[in-house]
Amino acid sequence: MIDQTTAEADLLPFRAALRHGPLTTTVPRELVHRAAVAEVMLTDWRRLTDTHFAMTAQWPRGHSFFTPVDGTHHDPLIAAETIRQIGALLAHAEFGVPFGHQFLMDKLALTVHPEELRTGHTPAALDLDVTCTEVKKRGSRLAGLCYETTVLREGRPAASGRFSFTVIAPAVYRRLRPERVFDPGHCPVALTAPVAPQTVGRLSPADVVLSPTGDQNRWQLRVDTRHPVLFDHQVDHVPGMVLLEAARQAATAVLGGSSILPTRLACEFTKYAELDRPCLIDALLLPKGALGDPDTVLVTGHQDGEPVFSTTVTAASRA
Structure with missing residues (x-):
């Protein structure tokens, strides 16, 4: 049996951390359309205006698929995946799209700055500045979104991207693709x-x-x-x-x-x-x-x- 005094002592560092602010964690995986928590890059978000958001993210030093290029630079496609996740999160958490809707990526443009992609001794902590430039609605529901993102690493631009996608309701998706939806x-x-x-x-x-x-x-x-x-x-x-x-x-x-x-x-x-x-x-x-x-x-x-x-x-x- 664990001694009660020892157990209390083990909890002290965690309680101290909570007193000094929230602990870092990922956003819910469902919000970014990932099944594995390990594939979630976003860690937090905050609405600044109706179309402007501040977010944070983290890139690991190593990844099972987004492996460092030549062992020295974060994979630019991890930047693309991070920015993709932003769209799903905003659609669900800020624009009220229910789970079960389909998202169809329309266009993406990504630019990275290699000097800011170098891997370090710790994961890359990132600040994301996100502006929605086009918010398309059908009635009160979101029908499509275009947004621009600047990825900052220690205050310096590491990447920027412009992504757009269309949102399709389940009933519409079934009519569009009846032979594809869950057909084994x-x-x-x-x-x-x-x-x-x-x-x-x-x-x-x-x-x-x-x-x-x-x-x-x-x-x-x-x-x-x-x-x-x-x-x-x-x-x-x-x-x-x-x-x-x-x-x-x-x-x-x-x-x-x-x-x-x-x-x-x-x-x-x-x-x-x-x-x-x-x-x-x-x-x-x-x-x-x-x-x-x-x-x-x-x-x-x-x-x-x-x-x-x-x-x-x-x-x-x-x-």
Whole structure:
């Protein structure tokens, strides 16, 4: 039996911390559409005006999927995921969208500053300044949102992004996609073999989202619904973050390095990427406007001959 005096003594540090202010924790995982608490980046938020919000977040020194680039910089896609989570949180917690509604990402633009992405001896503590630039409503319900975010690390800009999405009510979603909603008959396409991880900036084949097709700079999207981060919970289409990772990996392959540090990403999603049909990914190195300009790769995805998404990936110049 634990001595009562000892137990009381063990609690003293926690009680002292509570007297000096709240302890840091993540926001509820449900608010950011994550099943695993470990995948929640946001830690707090505060409404400043009807369209202006202050938030905080944390990036871990290491992550099972968003691994540091070259072991020295936080993965820019963890910035994209952090900003994505903002939209879900605002929709539910500030604009009254009930759980169960579907969110369709429309566009995203991300810029990062490599000098502020360097990993340190502790997790990166971040302040987020968020402004909603377009709030679309259908009656009293939120129908869509566009917001701009500045990510500050110790007061200095580390990243900025502009994201937009559409909100779809469950009844409408069922009418739009009756054959997809919770229909076990629509199984994902068979899992295809990955390309060599080192050619797309990955260490593990499990994290590769491209499969070879035999054509140069063309791949099939590799859909592994068992992946614990990319498919954190059950969905009926390929998540936008999977397509963004496919763009990053395709750009890495075209540029011929073991890894790249994307400094700018601009992505537009035109339709759902279905789980049960092959999706082809093409990449094209764009011509430079001037000598010394960074490399930019255009990545597109097509399914059944129709465009699904397009992304431009700009990579930091290598020393």
